[in-house]
Amino acid sequence: MRLDFSxxxxxxxxxxxxxxxxxxxxxxxxxxxxxxxxxxxxxxxEIFLKNMESVLKKYRSxxxxxxxxxxxxxxxxxxxxxxxxxxxxxxxxxxxxxxxSVYKKFFDASGKLLGTTAGAVKDLDEKVVDDxxxxxxxxxxxxxxxxxxxxxxxxxxxxxxxxxxxLSIGLSTKSTTQSINKCEFIGNHLGIPPAxxxxxxxxxxxxxxxxxxxxxxxxxxxxxxxLFVTPSADYFGDPHWYxxxxxxxxxxxxxxxxxxxxxxxxxxxxxxxxxxxxMKKINAKIYKEAKRxxxxxxxxxxxxxxxxxxxxxMGSIHEEPxxxxxxxxxxxxxxxxxNAVSTKMVHICEFTADLIKHGKLKLDPSKNDQYVVTYHDSxxxxxxxxxxxxxxxxLRHVCNHYVELDPSVNRERTICCTAGGGLLTDECLELxxxxxxxxxxxxxxxxxxxxxxxxxxxxxxFPTYMRHYKLPIRVGGVHELVGxxxxxx
Amino acid sequence: MDPWxxxxxxxxxxxxxxxxxxxxxxxxxxxxxxxxxxxxxxxPGPTTYPGVVIRLAKEVFLFRSLFKGEKKLWVGAWTxxxxxxxxxxxxxxxxxxxxxxxxxxYGWYEFAGYTGIILFGALVFLLARRITAQHMRYLSKLPxxxxxxxxxxxxxxxNYIRSFSGVDVKQVSAWLYSLIALHPIPPPSDPYFLTxxxxxxxxxxxxxxxxxxxxxxxxxxxxxxxxxxxxxRRHRNPWNFPVKIMSWDEYWxxxxxxxxxxxxxxxxxxxxxxxSLTGDKSGVGG
Numbered sequence: 140m141r142l143d144f145s146x147x148x149x150x151x152x153x154x155x156x157x158x159x160x161x162x163x164x165x166x167x168x169x170x171x172x173x174x175x176x177x178x179x180x181x182x183x184x185e186i187f188l189k190n191m192e193s194v195l196k197k198y199r200s201x202x203x204x205x206x207x208x209x210x211x212x213x214x215x216x217x218x219x220x221x222x223x224x225x226x227x228x229x230x231x232x233x234x235x236x237x238x239x240s241v242y243k244k245f246f247d248a249s250g251k252l253l254g255t256t257a258g259a260v261k262d263l264d265e266k267v268v269d270d271x272x273x274x275x276x277x278x279x280x281x282x283x284x285x286x287x288x289x290x291x292x293x294x295x296x297x298x299x300x301x302x303x304x305x306l307s308i309g310l311s312t313k314s315t316t317q318s319i320n321k322c323e324f325i326g327n328h329l330g331i332p333p334a335x336x337x338x339x340x341x342x343x344x345x346x347x348x349x350x351x352x353x354x355x356x357x358x359x360x361x362x363x364x365x366l367f368v369t370p371s372a373d374y375f376g377d378p379h380w381y382x383x384x385x386x387x388x389x390x391x392x393x394x395x396x397x398x399x400x401x402x403x404x405x406x407x408x409x410x411x412x413x414x415x416x417x418m419k420k421i422n423a424k425i426y427k428e429a430k431r432x433x434x435x436x437x438x439x440x441x442x443x444x445x446x447x448x449x450x451x452x453m454g455s456i457h458e459e460p461x462x463x464x465x466x467x468x469x470x471x472x473x474x475x476x477x478n479a480v481s482t483k484m485v486h487i488c489e490f491t492a493d494l495i496k497h498g499k500l501k502l503d504p505s506k507n508d509q510y511v512v513t514y515h516d517s518x519x520x521x522x523x524x525x526x527x528x529x530x531x532x533x534l535r536h537v538c539n540h541y542v543e544l545d546p547s548v549n550r551e552r553t554i555c556c557t558a559g560g561g562l563l564t565d566e567c568l569e570l571x572x573x574x575x576x577x578x579x580x581x582x583x584x585x586x587x588x589x590x591x592x593x594x595x596x597x598x599x600x601f602p603t604y605m606r607h608y609k610l611p612i613r614v615g616g617v618h619e620l621v622g623x624x625x626x627x628x
Numbered sequence: 629m630d631p632w633x634x635x636x637x638x639x640x641x642x643x644x645x646x647x648x649x650x651x652x653x654x655x656x657x658x659x660x661x662x663x664x665x666x667x668x669x670x671x672p673g674p675t676t677y678p679g680v681v682i683r684l685a686k687e688v689f690l691f692r693s694l695f696k697g698e699k700k701l702w703v704g705a706w707t708x709x710x711x712x713x714x715x716x717x718x719x720x721x722x723x724x725x726x727x728x729x730x731x732x733x734y735g736w737y738e739f740a741g742y743t744g745i746i747l748f749g750a751l752v753f754l755l756a757r758r759i760t761a762q763h764m765r766y767l768s769k770l771p772x773x774x775x776x777x778x779x780x781x782x783x784x785x786x787n788y789i790r791s792f793s794g795v796d797v798k799q800v801s802a803w804l805y806s807l808i809a810l811h812p813i814p815p816p817s818d819p820y821f822l823t824x825x826x827x828x829x830x831x832x833x834x835x836x837x838x839x840x841x842x843x844x845x846x847x848x849x850x851x852x853x854x855x856x857x858x859x860x861r862r863h864r865n866p867w868n869f870p871v872k873i874m875s876w877d878e879y880w881x882x883x884x885x886x887x888x889x890x891x892x893x894x895x896x897x898x899x900x901x902x903x904s905l906t907g908d909k910s911g912v913g914g
Contacts, residue, residue, distance in 0.1 A: 203662075
């Protein structure tokens with residue numbers, strides 16, 4: 140395995156947070172700084188080590204993974220960012236070692252005794268911080284490495300912890316904090332204010348009416364049965380828009396009593412890419428709004444990292460369980476979603492697959508005959524939820540030509556869109572073009588002309604990749620194809 | 629009495645066992661003292677505990693994930709671990725329950741003699757892999773080499789004793805039983821044998837401070853031992869803390885003009901009026 144010791148990864152440092160975002164979000168040490176000049180506070184070493192100790196005491200995963208790695212190297216070539224850069228620090232084990240080497244130096248006997256020969260860092264200086272900032276923001280937290288690790292060591296756990304430490308000395312990235320700020324104070328990552336969201340949905344109603352669908356999209360409707368929460372890109376983005384139309388058509392044929400919300404107009408959670416606190420803040424709005432509207436349960440749209448929070452974290456980050464909600468039951472089929480009885484939040488693919496299974500949808504898959512469809516497993520649904528069969532089940536019912544991707548980059552082994560974890564930003568676009576290459580090659584080999592997926596970041600990233608690689612492949616959500624195949628009532 | 633044999637065979641054996649037990653307990657205790665605040669199972673995450681047991685068994689006995697990850701290393705690593713296990717079992721039978729061979733059959737006894745050679749071969753492979761592959765050279769630190777070389781030395785000495793120098797098994801057996809009974813007698817003073825024992829004791833003492841702790845850590849790893857039930861059951865985060873988020877009233881204050889226009893959004897307005905009324909009252913009363 141070839142390594143490039145010139146550290147090409149250093150070319151792709153993400154930009155520094157804007158001063159306004161740092162201030163409005165109350166982040167530590169707000170100041171004007173850049174990715175080249177951190178302007179760290181004078182006592183940063185002390186703060187750094189204090190916070191490192193704190194994350195080591197907060198997460199058993201992090202504490203354990205420090206001792207557990209045997210440096211077997213099985214993960215080395217599993218990271219798309221390593222394959223793209225050949226930068227040794229981008230091997231998952233070496234990315235962890237950036238953290239582990241400081242741990243050895245300050246928190247472990249072997250490093251204190253033997254120093255660098257035992258893998259401890261020489262000194263905690265600004266170079267270490269620079270390495271951390273570069274490479275822990277070159278991890279999309281996709282967890283592919285963890286699937287192949289004999290001990291399940293998950294680099295994302297280390298990345299999340301390292302970013303908490305970096306934040307404590309005032310380091311965070313612009314694209315992430317910008318989105319978080321908009322989400323916390325306007326309602327969604329794109330910063331769409333309520334009126335614009337309402338206009339957009341009205342526009343969608345008009346568009347659908349022209350297509351023969353007499354739909355109404357309920358917004359902020361009190362007493363609806365279901366609150367539908369989806370990433371804000373679905374109201375504005377392309378190709379997200381067509382997925383949104385798919386949902387709306389689906390809910391229309393079902394005559395579903397649901398509502399969208401302006402206050403909880405974001406399903407995604409960029410807080411996950413910054414810190415526990417902001418992840419919790421963004422997620423908390425969903426329950427708060429569900430309570431205010433008096434809905435029975437929550438349905439979530441297509442998104443990737445949203446479900447890392449919803450599926451893995453939502454059940455433990457809130458002080459009170461959502462007792463004001465009811466255990467989710469499909470009003471159409473009567474199916475109880477036993478997998479979501481605690482958080483009361485169901486994934487749209489679970490909902491739709493259940494409808495199809497019970498024969499409640501009139502579908503004409505020939506409406507998608509112009510497409511040879513393949514499915515891209517997004518990292519979080521595939522590796523965090525295990526949501527692998529449902530979207531495939533739906534796709535096989537809504538289109539006639541469905542092909543699988545190469546098993547080496549499919550299902551839980553998927554190579555992610557490489558834009559997650561706060562990397563959906565233009566300063567690392569060239570890096571992502573390279574990192575996505577193995578997936579693009581697999582998509583090319585599949586012969587598909589429609590790449591179906593269930594993640595808003597995928598939907599933002601893949602069309603750009605397709606243009607770059609000059610591939611005439613349409614990118615869209617699973618529910619776009621559902622929408623196409625639905626027979627109007 | 630040979631003082632070196634007494635030191636290696638009796639003094640150091642007890643020290644090694646004490647260091648091992650206390651060291652391992654302390655290290656595992658340290659891990660367990662840190663909470664698991666969140667659910668982080670990796671696919672395929674079972675939703676039940678029996679499922680978790682099956683998953684971990686597959687990892688422990690078959691190295692399932694490593695098999696997915698790197699086939700060549702899997703062959704080397706699995707061979708090493710399996711033959712390490714058989715070697716340990718053979719040691720126990722040979723030295724503590726020697727009569728068992730009459731039940732198992734002496735043909736197996738002869739065969740067992742060769743397994744140590746396979747074990748050594750697997751170690752050679754693992755070391756060669758570290759040295760020849762560029763990324764492995766980059767990743768390997770002193771402890772990674774130290775463990776392999778120490779193991780190779782132990783296995784080499786064992787094979788040497790078995791094949792060439794020999795040792796009186798009855799004497800070794802008596803020595804081990806005396807250690808267990810806490811009435812230690814010295815071991816055979818054969819230098820090859822004592823070197824073998826000394827190196828093994830060093831390894832045992834080193835385990836709690838080394839990556840060999842993975843033999844317990846693999847069961848502690850949250851991505852593998854958790855049930856995939858994040859939405860099914862509530863999980864407690866002991867260090868959870870409250871956060872303040874924009875309330876509906878603050879939201880209304882900021883976007884009321886826009887929200888008034890949205891169908892179904894009159895409640896906020898009503899509440900705003902009510903609030904201004906109560907506000908007036910408190911103003912008067914205050």
